Amino acid sequence: MITSKSWPTAIVSGDREQVADGLREFLTRTHTGVRPADRPRLVFAFSGHGGHQAGMGRELLTAVPPFAQSMAECSRAIEAETGWSLIDLLLDGGPMTEVSVAQPAVWALQVSLARLWRDWGIEPDVMIGHSMGEIAAAVTAGSLTVRAAAELVCRRSALLETLRGTGDMWAVALSEDDARQAIGPFADRVWVCAMNTGRSTTLAGDPDALAEITAPLLRRRVFCRKLKAGVAGHSPQVDPILCDLRAGLSGLEARPGRIPLYSTVLDRFVDGSEFIGGYWTAHARRPVRFASACRSVLAGPPGRTLFVEIGPRSALVGSIEENLIAAGGEGIALPCLRRDVPELTSMMTSLAAVFAEGCDPVRPPARQP
Structure with missing residues (x-):
C-alpha cells in the first residue's frame, strides 16, 4: 500500500508493475480531496x-x-x-x-x-x-x-x-408494521424475526405459510428473497x-x-x-x-x-x-x-x-x- 500525506491515496496491488501503473494514473489526476484530519468513529x-x-x-x-x-x-x-x-x-x-x-x-x-x-x-x-x-x-x-x-x-x-428443514426465512422490503400486516392470518405460523432497516425485515416460520405471504408481494414487485437458512431462527x-x-x-x-x-x-x-x-x-x-x-x-x-x-x-x-x-x-x-x-x-x-x-x-x- 502506497500512501500520501497530502491526498487520501492508497494503491492496492500484488506486483511492482501494477503499483507503477497506479502511481502513474494517480499523478495524472486532478486531486481535490483532502484526507480527514479527525479519525471517524x-x-x-x-x-x-x-x-x-x-x-x-x-x-x-x-x-x-x-x-x-x-x-x-x-x-x-x-x-x-x-x-x-x-x-x-x-x-x-x-x-x-x-x-x-x-x-x-x-x-x-x-x-x-x-x-x-x-x-x-x-x-x-x-x-x-x-x-x-x-x-x-x-x-x-x-x-x-x-x-x-x-x-x-x-x-x-x-x-x-x-430443526433444519422445519422452517424458512425470507428477506422482504417492508417496514416492520407493513410486514406484520402482510403476515395477517398467518400470525401463528410466521413472525418478524429481524428488523434490518426501516424498510427491510426478515420473516421466519412455516415454509408453506411464507410462500402464501410472499406470492402476492412478488406479484406487486415487492422485493422478497428466500434465505439459505433452513431454520426459522429468532x-x-x-x-x-x-x-x-x-x-x-x-x-x-x-x-x-x-x-x-x-x-x-x-x-x-x-x-x-x-x-x-x-x-x-x-x-x-x-x-x-x-x-x-x-x-x-x-x-x-x-x-x-x-x-x-x-x-x-x-x-x-x-x-x-x-x-x-x-x-x-x-x-x-x-x-x-x-x-x-x-x-x-x-x-x-x-x-x-x-x-x-x-x-x-x-x-x-x-x-x-
Whole structure:
C-alpha cells in the first residue's frame, strides 16, 4: 500500500508493475480531496448466518500469520467440542451445508478477521452483532473467551441443526408494521424475526405459510428473497430446543468487555457481563433489532461513522448504508471479504479505504514468504 500525506491515496496491488501503473494514473489526476484530519468513529458490524462457502478464509490462512494464528486457536476450541478440525475442513474445501458446521466456521472466521484488523492497529469504538455474529463480537470485546464462545456456538448450532428443514426465512422490503400486516392470518405460523432497516425485515416460520405471504408481494414487485437458512431462527419455531440450550450453556461464564457492544436482543448497550447462558437462550428466540442498533450508534457523538462488516461476504453493507441515509449520518460501510475477489486483495482494499477515511494502520499487513 502506497500512501500520501497530502491526498487520501492508497494503491492496492500484488506486483511492482501494477503499483507503477497506479502511481502513474494517480499523478495524472486532478486531486481535490483532502484526507480527514479527525479519525471517524469506527464500528465493527458482525454479520449473521449466511455467506459462507467452501474454503473461505483459505487464502488468508496461508498468507497472513495473525489471521492464521487466530483461526488455529478457534479450530482447536471447535475440535475440543465437536471432534472435527475446522482448519482441515477449510484447506480441503469441504462442504458447509449443515448448520452445525457452517456457524462455527463463520464464527471462527469473524473472530479472526476482527483480530487481524486489530493487529493492523484498526480498533473499533463500538460493535454490533447481527444474530450469531454477536458471539464473535463478544469474543472481540473480551467478554467471552475463545473456548467458551466455541462451546456456545457449537452447542447452539448443533441444536439448530435438529430443526433444519422445519422452517424458512425470507428477506422482504417492508417496514416492520407493513410486514406484520402482510403476515395477517398467518400470525401463528410466521413472525418478524429481524428488523434490518426501516424498510427491510426478515420473516421466519412455516415454509408453506411464507410462500402464501410472499406470492402476492412478488406479484406487486415487492422485493422478497428466500434465505439459505433452513431454520426459522429468532422465532417460536426454536422453542423445542430452548430447554436443552439453556442446560447446555448453564456453566457459561462472561465478564465485562473492553469495547462497548450494542445488543440487538436487549436493544441497548451492554458491558458483556450479561452474556451468560440465559442471555444466549433468549438470543436464539428473540428478533434481531439491527436497525435500532444502527440508529442508536449513529445517535452518538457527532461526526463521521465508519462501519466495517466482519463476515465472509458483504451481507450487511446495504442495510448499514440505508440506515446511514435514514439517520442523516455521515459515513461509509465497508466489507471485509467480497464475492469473486481474492481475500487478501479485498482486505487490503478495505484497509486502504479505512486509511483514506482517517484511520492509521500501525504496520503494513504481514505476509508469509
